[in-house]
Amino acid sequence: MRSNSFREVSSGGAPDLFQNESSALAKALAMHSIIDAEAAEYRQSLGELIEHFERLMRETRRLIGRSDRAEREMQALAQQLAYRASHDALTGVLNRSAVIERTTKVLRTSSAVMIILDIDEFKRINDDYGHPTGDAVISGVVDCLRRIVGEQGFIGRVGGEEFTVLLPGHEPASGAMLAERMREAISESVVVAPVERRITASFGVSINEVGTGFDTAYGLADAALYRAKRSGRNRVEFADR
DSSP: HHHHHHHHHHHHOOOOTTTTHHHHHHHHHHHHTHHHHHOOOOOHHHHHHHHHHHHHHHHHHHHHHHHHHHHHHHHHHHHHHHHHHHHHHTTTTTTTHHHHHHHHHHHSOOOOEEEEETTTTTTHHHHHOOOOHHHHHHHHHHHHHHHHTTSSSSSEEOOOSSEEEETOOOHHHHHHHHHHHHHHHHHHOOOOOTTTSSOOOEEEEEEOOOTOHHHHHHHHHHHHHHHHHHHHHSEEOOOOO
16 A cells, blocks of 8 residues: 555656665565565665665755755855946946935935035046046045045945045034045045046035935035036035025
């Protein structure tokens, strides 16, 4: 009866991947049903069953190990894809969509200073020295921002040569100080061969209360940035608000 049940389970349309093990188990079940079988026959049947069971255990361990590796690889791939979807490929700072999302989230519960900066006359750098040099200038500017901002806020690249820095919870005075430090650092330390002219950036700053929308915060800072450009570049201007 037990042997018949096993055959029903192991038979079917799909090929049996464990045919040898199934055969050994069927023999053992058949032997078990023989009341007066010889001890040697029992031993032989049990030995075959043990041998195939050990093989199954080895294969199971191997498959579990492969499955664990595949799961770890999938997790790592998912993390890489999530990172690429939210970060700028050249600099590693947040991209525009991530900046909008993060800023919106912060401003729901906190005030924040938003700083927008734009590298001065960047098109001339690209035209005169080529895009690889332009990329090096962008990377140099971001390095300056990282050194100054640290853990106080987050940095995003929202355009070719335009960046944002959001400083959650900062007062106007501390935001002004950091913006001025960024401006000075870029002007004094970003040197990229073969660019011979000084590399500078212009800044616009908005002070935003809790509940301010991204578009409002960004629009105010952008208007201040435009005034900085019109006023001679390499300067910090504040939003009229």
